[in-house]
Amino acid sequence: MPELIQQGLWDDSPEGKVLIGSCCRECGAKAxxxxxxxxxxxxxxxxxxxxxxxxxxxxxxxxxxxxxAVDEAxxxxxxxxxxxxxSVPARLxxxxxxxxVGSAVVFEVGVTGKTAAGExxxxxxxxxxxxxxxxxxxx
Ligand SMILES: [Zn+2]
Numbered sequence: 001m002p003e004l005i006q007q008g009l010w011d012d013s014p015e016g017k018v019l020i021g022s023c024c025r026e027c028g029a030k031a032x033x034x035x036x037x038x039x040x041x042x043x044x045x046x047x048x049x050x051x052x053x054x055x056x057x058x059x060x061x062x063x064x065x066x067x068x069a070v071d072e073a074x075x076x077x078x079x080x081x082x083x084x085x086x087s088v089p090a091r092l093x094x095x096x097x098x099x100x101v102g103s104a105v106v107f108e109v110g111v112t113g114k115t116a117a118g119e120x121x122x123x124x125x126x127x128x129x130x131x132x133x134x135x136x137x138x139x
Contacts (some may be wrong), residue, residue, distance in 0.1 A: 008020065008034075009033065009124060010107075010109055010124055011050070013050050013053075015053055016053065016107075017107065017108070017109045017124075018050040018051055018052075018053055018107065019032055019050070019051040019082075019088065019107060019124065020032075020034065020048050020049070020050060020051070021033065021034055021048070021049055021050075021051045021086060022034040022035050022036075022046040022047065022048060022049065023046070023047055023048075023049040024038035024040065024041060024043050024045065024046055025043065025045040025046070025047055026038065026041050026043035026045050027040050027041040027043065029041070030049065030051070030084060030085070030086050031086065032051055032082075032086050032088045034046070034048060051082050051084060051086060051088070051107075052082040052083035052084040052086075053106060053107040054082070054083050054104065054105070054106055054107070054129065055080040055081050055082040055083055055088075055104075055105055055107075055126065056080065056081050056101075056102050056103060056104055056105065057078060057079075057080060057081075057092065057099045057100070057101055057102060057103045057105055057126075058078065058079040058080060058081045058087055058101065059078050059079050059101065060076050060077065060078025060079070060092055060098075060099065061076070061077060061078060062074050062075070062076055062098065063075050063076070063077060068116060069113045069114070069115065069116075069121055070112065070113040071091075071093075071111075071112060071113055071114075075091065075093075076091065076092035076093070076095060076098075076099075077089070077090070077091055077092065078090065078092055080092075080105055080126050090124065090125060090126050091112055091123065091124070091125035091126070092105070092125065092126055092127075093108075093110075093112075093125040093126070093127055094127040094128060095127075095128060099128065103128065104128070104129035105126035105127060105128060105129055106126060106127055106128075106129045107124065107126055108124065108125055108126065108127050109122060109123070109124050109125075110122065110123075110125065111123075112124070112125055
C-alpha cells in the first residue's frame with residue numbers, strides 16, 4: 001500500500017482531489033496547511049475548507065541532487081498561488097521545459113517519491129494546465 005506524505009492534506013471533491021486548508025470564521029482568512037489560530041486576527045474559530053484546484057506558478061527552483069523520498073533529480077519545487085489567493089509549497093511535475101512564472105497549473109495527487117524500500121509515496125503536485133486535452137477530459 002502506498003505511503004502518504006501526510007494524512008489530511010487533501011480530500012475528494014466533485015471536481016477531483018483538492019487541498020484542504022483552513023478558513024477563519026471571524027475574518028475569512030484562508031491558510032494551507034490548516035491552522036488552529038488565524039494568522040490575521042488570532043481567532044481560534046477555524047474551519048476546514050477545500051482550496052482552489054487551479055493556480056499559477058509563483059516561484060520555483062530545479063533540484064539537481066537526489067533526496068530520499070523524492071523522485072529522482074532533477075525535479076522542480078516551488079510555490080503556487082492558488083486561484084483563491086493562497087500560496088502553497090508544491091512539487092511541479094510534467095513540465096517539459098522550465099515553467100514561466102505565472103504559468104497556469106492544476107492540482108493533482110500521485111506518486112511523488114519512493115521509500116528506502118522502493119515503495120511509492122503518494123503526495124500532491126501541480127502540473128501544467130493544458131488547453132484542448134484538458135477540455136476533452138472533462139466531457
Ligand atoms: Zn481571522
